[in-house]
Each structure stands twice: as C-alpha cells, then as structure tokens.
Amino acid sequence: MYLVTDSGVVMFDTPWDTTQFQPLLDSIKLKNNKSVILCIATHFHSDRTAGLEYYSQQGIKTYTTILTDEISKKNNKKRAKFLISKDTFFNVGQYSFETYYPGQAHTVDNIVIWFKKQKILYGGCLIKSADDDDLGYLGDANTAEYASTIKNVEKRCTQPKFIIVGHGDWTNTNSLKHTLKMAQQLKKKMIANSL
Ligand SMILES: [Zn+2]
The missing domain is CATH 3.60.15.10 (Ribonuclease Z/Hydroxyacylglutathione hydrolase-like)
Structure with a gap:
C-alpha cells in the first residue's frame, strides 16, 4: 500500500523481488507525479523489508521498530535507517496515521x-x-x-x-x-x- 500526500508518497512495506524495487518507484512517480519520501516496514520478513536498504540509498527515509531491527540484524535481513521505539504518530502532508504494536x-x-x-x-x-x-x-x-x-x-x-x-x-x-x-x-x- 502507498499513501499519496501533498509532501510526497509514503510506502508501507517493500517488494520482495529485487527487480521490482526501482520499477515500483518509477510507476508511483509516473502515476502521481510525486516521489516516495518515507517507507515503513511492518515486520522483519523479506516480503516487508527486502527493499529497505535500496530505498535508503535512494534518499527515502526508511523506518522499522527497534524490535524489528534487532530481529532483522539477527536474521541477516535488510534494515531501516530510522527506528521507532514505541507506537508512533506520523504526520505527512495532510494525513496522519499511527503505528500500533x-x-x-x-x-x-x-x-x-x-x-x-x-x-x-x-x-x-x-x-x-x-x-x-x-x-x-x-x-x-x-x-x-x-x-x-x-x-x-x-x-x-x-x-x-x-x-x-x-x-x-x-x-x-x-x-x-x-x-x-x-x-x-x-x-x-x-x-x-x-x-
Ligand atoms: Zn511475514
């Protein structure tokens, strides 16, 4: 899922297939004329986290919880650049949403x-x-x-x-x-x- 806001696009989880990382960014840009600025992965499995490192390299702010990061590290999964320690409200453009554990x-x-x-x-x-x-x-x-x-x-x-x-x-x-x-x-x- 992704959310289109005034300030850019928020992506929830990443593709698993490495060949889809960039095409997904491209198609979001083409459809909405906006770039992905933030990505949150919802657990450590690769179908959620595989793209985190790539998206960080593209300048996207990537997030997981600290717990996800600890387990990702142990299991050699890709890790986010930013970590949240508790349930967190995000305000992006005109929208707000919360993470809930x-x-x-x-x-x-x-x-x-x-x-x-x-x-x-x-x-x-x-x-x-x-x-x-x-x-x-x-x-x-x-x-x-x-x-x-x-x-x-x-x-x-x-x-x-x-x-x-x-x-x-x-x-x-x-x-x-x-x-x-x-x-x-x-x-x-x-x-x-x-x-
Ligand atoms: Zn899973």
Whole structure:
C-alpha cells in the first residue's frame, strides 16, 4: 500500500523481488507525479523489508521498530535507517496515521498501521484475507497469543472501513474476524494436542 500526500508518497512495506524495487518507484512517480519520501516496514520478513536498504540509498527515509531491527540484524535481513521505539504518530502532508504494536502473532515484531480518521487498517501479514484457509507461514509465529493479539487490533482499530491484508484480497473486511477465528481454532487444536 502507498499513501499519496501533498509532501510526497509514503510506502508501507517493500517488494520482495529485487527487480521490482526501482520499477515500483518509477510507476508511483509516473502515476502521481510525486516521489516516495518515507517507507515503513511492518515486520522483519523479506516480503516487508527486502527493499529497505535500496530505498535508503535512494534518499527515502526508511523506518522499522527497534524490535524489528534487532530481529532483522539477527536474521541477516535488510534494515531501516530510522527506528521507532514505541507506537508512533506520523504526520505527512495532510494525513496522519499511527503505528500500533498489538503483541506477538505472525511474528513477535508485527505492527499494523491505523488511519483513525479514514478508518483504514493496514494489517500486513498479521491479518489474513477473508478467503484464506489458514494463517499461512507460522515458522516465526506465536500461535498461543495470535488470537489475543488480533483482539487487541480489534480494540484499538475500531470499525475499519478498509482492511489491507499482507497477501491476497482486501475487499472483504471480514478478514479480521476470519483471522481471529482461525487463530482461536489453532489455539484449541494446540491445547488438545498437548493433553
Ligand atoms: Zn511475514
């Protein structure tokens, strides 16, 4: 997702495919006649962070949380130039939005972006599409806490009009409830297996 403001474009997460880094900047510029000035990656996986170093080199202010940066460093992922230590409000041009860390789920460091005024939730990989059959890659996940983390998102980001998910279709806002249901089922299964 990207946000076009009076002062430039904000990009949320980066492409994974290195051959897409520059073409994405070019097509944003062509369509909007504005350059990307800021980029925030929402967790350490490469489908969010791969472009951070390249975009820093292009003069774009790149951001992650300190936690994401620590994990990225450990896992040899690309890292941002600027770090945020807590939930942060960004004011860019005529828009404002906040980063929110709801707890561990898809990864220990996953954050969401909330446009309170517009009621737009950018969920990243934490929120699955309404037609997804499972929670996707759980290799770095906290399956025990996933459901309560999703509840935190519901509490903080009330009645979103749009929910942008990490992969797949975003038009169906049932995605958040659907993700919660899958997380609750997974937790039940885990408890049953441990008995
Ligand atoms: Zn991920």
